[in-house]
Amino acid sequence: MWEKALAEFTQTHPHISIIRELAPHSSTAYHDLLTQKLKNRDTAVDVFFMDVIWVPEFATAGWARPLDDLFSPVLQQDFLPAAVDVGRYEASVYGVPSRIDAGLLYYRQDLLAKYGFSAPKTWPELVHQAETITAGERRTNPLLQGYSAQFKQYEGLVCNMLEFVEGHGGSLMRTDGAGSTLSSPDALAAVQFVRDEVIGRLTSRAALTYQEPESLSVFLQGHAVFHRNWPYAWELANNRARSTIVGQVGVAPLPGFTPGRTAAALGGWLYGISAYSQHPDEAWRLIEFLSSHAMQKKFSREAGIAPSRETLFSDPDILARSPQLRNQLAVLQAATPRPRSPVYPAISHWLQRYFSRALAVEGLDLAEEAAITDAHINRLLALTKAAP
Secondary structure, three states: OHHHHHHHHHHHOOOOOOOOOOOOOOHHHHHHHHHHHHHOOOOOOOEEEEEHHHHHHHHHHOOEOOOOOOOOHHHHOOEOHHHHHOOEEOOEEOOEEEEEEEOEEEEEHHHHHHOOOOOOOEHHHHHHHHHHHHHHHOOOOOOOEEEEOOOOOOHHHHHHHHHHHHHOOOOOEOOOOOOEOOOOHHHHHHHHHHHHHHEOOOEOHHHHHOOHHHHHHHHHOOOEEEEEEOOOHHHHHOOOOOOOOOOOEEEEOOOEOOOOOOOOEEEEEEEEEEOOOOOHHHHHHHHHHHOOHHHHHHHHHHHOOOOOEHHHHHOHHHHHHOOOHHHHHHHHHOOEOOOOOOOHHHHHHHHHHHHHHHHHOOOOOHHHHHHHHHHHHHHHHHHHHHOO
C-alpha cells in the first residue's frame, strides 16, 4: 500500500525523491528509534509519523516544526476535530492527521446468535456470554477462548487498561493533569476485574505477551469469541487470505461496567515535519498528498484504515467496502485521550510497569502498587511544573 502511494507521489512530483525507512511495529520501539534521530538532529529525517501521544513531548523538545503557516484553520475544517486537537500543543499545531483510531469490540456474530446473545453492553455481561459460549463449544473447538486483547508490557497495554478504568468511572490522571489517580477505588476495581475475570479465565496467560498482531491472529484463527482492536482489524477479519471467520464478525463499542457507559482509547497517527529538515517545503508537499481526500479514501478502501477526514465516513464507496465505519464515527468522536504531557513517555513507562505487574504477579497488593506508581508519576509531574 505504501509503496503504491509513494510511487504515485513521485510520479506526480518527479523533482522530489523519497527514501522510505521502515520502523518497528511497536509504538514504543518506534518512538525510541525516532527520538534518537531527532536528538541527534539527523537532517536525513524530513517527514515522520507521530503517535498522537507524542505531540507535547516533540513540541516541547523542539523536534517537530510548527505547522501553523501550512495547516491553516481552513484546511483543518475538513478533518475530525478530535484528530486535529491531538496534533495541537499550547498555541501551535504540529501534526496533520493521517488516521484516527479508537478501541472497538469485535465478536463472533455467528456464535452470539447461536446462543441467543447480542453484543454485550457491560464487561460482566461479556464474561457471562464468553463463558457460556466457550463451555458450549468446548467439544468441537477446545481451543476457543472468551477474549483476546493486548496485554504485553508496551503502550497498547495502557490503551487496553485505560478502557477498563474509564469504563468503571475511574481515570489514569486528574482532569487538570496535575496528579495520578490509579489509587482511586474505581481505578483499583477495574484493574482487579481484569486480573480476576479476564487474565487466565477468559483468555490464556499467553495474552500477557500479546500485542495487536498476536491477539488478532487468535481471533482470525477462530479461537476467540471476543477481540479488542483498532478499526483496521475489520478488513483483516474479512480477508479470505488471512481469516477463517470471514462473514462471521460483528463490531460494537467496547462495554463499560454499567449500561450506557463505555470508554475507548483514542489512538491514531499524525504526519510531522522535523525541525531539522533541510527540505520542509518538499516535506509539506508529501504530507498534503498523503493526507488528501483521495489518498485517505484509498487507504480506507484498501486497508480498512479509519480516515481522519469527516466526509469520508459517509462516502458510499468506502461504506460499501467497510460498512462498520458507519457506526464507528460516534465511537471515534467520543474516544478518551491518554494523558497529554511533555513527559508522557516516562509516565507511560510507570503505567506499563504497574499494569503489567498487576496482571502478571499473583498475590500482588494492588493498592500498594498503585500508590507507589502514583508517587512516581506525581514526582514526574512536579518536575515538569517546576521546570522554567
